[in-house]
Amino acid sequence: MRPARRIARVLAALSLAVGLTTCATNPATGGHMLSLISEPQEIAMGREADASIIAQMGLVPDTALQRYVSDLGLRLARASERPNLPWTFRVVDDPIINAFALPGGYIYVSRGILAHFNSEAELASVLGHEIGHVTARHSVQQLSKQQLAQIGVGVAQIAAPRLGQVLGIATQGLELLFLKFGRDDENQADQLGLRYMRRGGYDSREMVKVYVMLERVSAASGGGRLPDWQSTHPNPVDRQQRINSAVAALPPDSLGTLVRRPEYLQRVDGIVFGNNPRDGYFKETRFYHPDLRFRVTFPAGWKTFNTRQVVAAQPTEEDAQILLTAGPGATPDSAANAFFGNEAVRGQPQRQQINGLPAVSGSFTAQTQSGQTIAGAAAFISHGGLVYEIIGMATQAAWSQRQAAITSTLQSFGSLTDAAILAVQPFRLDVIRVDRDATLTDFARRYPGPVSVSALAVMNNVDSTATLPRNSFAKRVVGTPLP
Numbered sequence: 516m517r518p519a520r521r522i523a524r525v526l527a528a529l530s531l532a533v534g535l536t537t538c539a540t541n542p543a544t545g546g547h548m549l550s551l552i553s554e555p556q557e558i559a560m561g562r563e564a565d566a567s568i569i570a571q572m573g574l575v576p577d578t579a580l581q582r583y584v585s586d587l588g589l590r591l592a593r594a595s596e597r598p599n600l601p602w603t604f605r606v607v608d609d610p611i612i613n614a615f616a617l618p619g620g621y622i623y624v625s626r627g628i629l630a631h632f633n634s635e636a637e638l639a640s641v642l643g644h645e646i647g648h649v650t651a652r653h654s655v656q657q658l659s660k661q662q663l664a665q666i667g668v669g670v671a672q673i674a675a676p677r678l679g680q681v682l683g684i685a686t687q688g689l690e691l692l693f694l695k696f697g698r699d700d701e702n703q704a705d706q707l708g709l710r711y712m713r714r715g716g717y718d719s720r721e722m723v724k725v726y727v728m729l730e731r732v733s734a735a736s737g738g739g740r741l742p743d744w745q746s747t748h749p750n751p752v753d754r755q756q757r758i759n760s761a762v763a764a765l766p767p768d769s770l771g772t773l774v775r776r777p778e779y780l781q782r783v784d785g786i787v788f789g790n791n792p793r794d795g796y797f798k799e800t801r802f803y804h805p806d807l808r809f810r811v812t813f814p815a816g817w818k819t820f821n822t823r824q825v826v827a828a829q830p831t832e833e834d835a836q837i838l839l840t841a842g843p844g845a846t847p848d849s850a851a852n853a854f855f856g857n858e859a860v861r862g863q864p865q866r867q868q869i870n871g872l873p874a875v876s877g878s879f880t881a882q883t884q885s886g887q888t889i890a891g892a893a894a895f896i897s898h899g900g901l902v903y904e905i906i907g908m909a910t911q912a913a914w915s916q917r918q919a920a921i922t923s924t925l926q927s928f929g930s931l932t933d934a935a936i937l938a939v940q941p942f943r944l945d946v947i948r949v950d951r952d953a954t955l956t957d958f959a960r961r962y963p964g965p966v967s968v969s970a971l972a973v974m975n976n977v978d979s980t981a982t983l984p985r986n987s988f989a990k991r992v993v994g995t996p997l998p
């Protein structure tokens with residue numbers, strides 16, 4: 516997590532303008548389409564959601580990398596059918612393999628997907644694909660359908676948080692943004708992506724390698740856990756062949772020649788790989804936050820979540836929940852007053868020290884919007900210039916059973932002083948020029964790191980029995996496991 520204002524911000528993503536019906540011609544495909552949303556509205560919608568994406572996911576703090584992706588994206592987008600949109604390309608600080616587009620030309624790739632590409636042409640193919648979703652107005656069409664379904668029904672309900680749904684709301688907000696496209700839209704985005712790659716001079720055959728990579732990632736994670744980009748991008752079995760035959764049908768001299776593998780790998784050399792423990796990490800039930808220098812212990816057996824804005828825990832029965840957030844500009848007293856001052860909340864908070872830190876805490880009962888009564892305990896703790904808000908709650912029936920675990924979590928918050936934990940560093944990519952032919956196993960032996968040979972195979976997009984040729988570039992991961 517990072518210090519932020521409260522999680523209610525997620526709801527900002529849901530405040531979508533409802534427009535008037537307009538009939539329009541699809542800019543990329545030339546077909547007719549029904550859209551509720553004009554282009555200025557589309558742009559406004561994207562701009563608003565962009566702020567929410569930045570708040571929720573954060574951007575990779577590397578201006579050179581951001582500029583590299585942005586320059587490439589802009590070059591491709593300006594040669595598209597909608598060159599005048601306010602095209603914006605961002606690298607989000609997310610280890611998950613992901614890429615997505617918002618209406619109006621806002622396009623995102625995660626640092627996770629960048630770590631898995633092996634050439635600039637592969638990056639261009641995914642940027643081209645996402646540009647295609649925008650130029651063909653897929654997301655606008657999708658939003659129009661969702662808006663139709665939601666007008667007068669969904670939004671009001673979603674905006675009323677109920678016990679057990681706080682995380683659900685966050686998820687719903689994200690799903691609305693990470694639009695799921697149908698197979699036809701995906702194929703069209705691939706076709707448009709190929710078109711934009713070609714216009715940029717890139718070798719279109721590199722697009723297939725992205726799907727090969729996604730398949731490897733999927734296979735390596737047991738096939739069950741698809742990477743996000745794949746799960747939000749339906750992946751029919753024939754997708755690779757479809758692209759291959761599309762490429763084969765193109766005039767050979769129009770394919771483009773740019774691959775730029777070494778150039779790309781140098782750009783991603785040193786980027787953070789996997790979760791960044793500086794943003795907090797769990798070791799069993801204990802949560803450590805090296806940057807914010809605190810620790811807290813959650814109940815044993817509960818599912819835990821660490822997002823940028825909230826750390827949360829929930830038992831499998833889902834009858835209780837603990838939420839930890841942090842924000843500046845308050846004192847424990849003012850934060851507690853704001854919470855207990857809510858007319859739906861009853862309770863008497865008291866000042867106390869929690870592990871030597873100034874705090875205000877107390878138990879409460881609250882009435883939810885749906886009329887349900889919940890019980891809980893809340894603590895507001897001052898530490899390092901921030902006020903931490905820990906709220907544990909349960910259904911009234913479950914409270915007697917959950918109370919001890921929740922109270923114990925509230926009382927476990929304290930300063931983090933363990934030097935080894937304070938010093939943890941994320942894993943990073945390290946690009947090596949191979950000085951002689953080496954099998955992947957040889958390579959792993961000569962350039963050791965914390966990840967397995969099969970993980971190296973996935974990120975280099977080769978079989979684990981492959982030989983890396985002399986003078987080629989290959990990726991490894993460097994870093995030490997967490998204490």
Ligand SMILES: [Zn+2]
Nearest residue numbers: 696701704748
């Ligand atoms: Zn797509």
